[in-house]
């Protein structure tokens with residue numbers, strides 16, 4: 001297969017935030033997965049488990065969305081500040097009806113972001129909150145002068161204001177966030193957004209709730225009614241193998257047919273990005289409003305024997321393919337897509353990390369994020385693959401997913417994924433306008449349903465990739481079956 005990359009043709013900056021994550025008060029994501037409390041036997045820093053912190057740091061997480069999700073529109077931030085023993089306990093109605101003791105709140109979340117050196121993205125409550133509540137949250141977090149909220153913050157042990165660069169005004173307000181019509185939500189967005197203030201030098205991006213997958217009317221209405229008030233519009237799309245919510249398909253033990261059907265559903269993201277971008281282009285040709293895919297990933301039936309409200313699922317090489325395909329699609333649409341947040345970071349849906357008590361493992365999806373991290377803030381390059389399609393019946397997909405970028409040191413990065421379960425693919429890479437020097441490459445590969453377990457934590461792990469030779473104008477690569485490969489080509 002011929003693959004041409006033009007090193008002289010830069011298309012757009014790949015925003016680092018495309019590698020963003022999402023952590024909700026859902027199942028074992030926050031509690032146990034991230035936060036175990038200061039008195040836990042699990043080694044921690046201010047209650048946040050050290051093993052998870054170390055893994056996330058290696059992955060270079062740039063931005064983290066919190067506290068939901070559907071949870072966001074039921075969350076009242078004042079319940080989660082002050083002495084822990086005084087914090088209100090509530091029912092997490094959306095997710096398993098369990099008691100939420102609010103021991104992880106604003107201070108703990110922003111401490112987590114500090115420890116990860118990542119930026120916070122807060123999702124505010126429109127569905128069941130008030131304008132005043134939202135306004136005061138921003139004041140509490142970002143105002144450094146004399147005010148009731150900054151005084152409360154100091155009382156709670158934090159003198160300095162934090163920086164909040166991203167604020168979401170509601171979540172899924174077409175569904176769990178209030179079942180609203182877009183016309184109504186657009187007005188609420190303008191109303192609530194007015195009081196999300198910029199204090200001092202904090203410059204917040206105001207992010208509107210966008211469509212549920214292919215709801216183009218929602219995008220059209222929001223852009224028409226509120227584009228001048230917004231900096232970003234979200235998009236949510238999950239990959240369900242069957243496309244049905246009552247039986248989504250299992251995370252493991254699936255057939256090859258289901259594998260191709262799932263990947264085909266992931267490729268639907270391309271159509272969504274194209275069509276929503278086209279609507280946005282009509283209203284906003286200068287691309288001032290970012291498209292923010294702040295929930296994406298796979299959603300399977302929960303693992304047998306686990307709480308159905310906890311959305312705990314395994315993560316296989318199929319998920320690695322899906323992560324690579326989506327990230328490549330986001331790269332290709334980097335002119336409009338400025339942030340994406342995989343759902344969710346630990347123990348929920350397409351997680352990069354799974355925990356069981358004090359044990360932790362990295363999923364195949366983790367390795368894709370870690371290998372592709374070099375794309376953060378790189379320049380997308382023009383690239384073309386003279387490829388082929390594979391699959392079963394109508395479930396035909398490109399056999400290789402690709403994107404190429406120029407990193408900040410002038411190296412070419414090739415992001416490749418061979419989705420063929422059985423056959424290696426030879427790629428004849430031509431790098432136009434580039435003299436090939438040293439090459440470094442890593443990969444993961446395995447059976448389509450291969451995954452890491454607590455009994456075998458490293459069945460899938462990152463390895464050095466050496467199946468390549470240099471040619472006159474590029475490289476000849478042999479991509480193993482069902483693999484994700486990250487290649488860094490230095491110049492001479």
Ligand code: AHR
Nearest residue numbers: 068069070071171172343
């Ligand atoms: O990520 C799980 C849920 O999916 C989120 O809470 C909600 O926003 C979406 O429906």
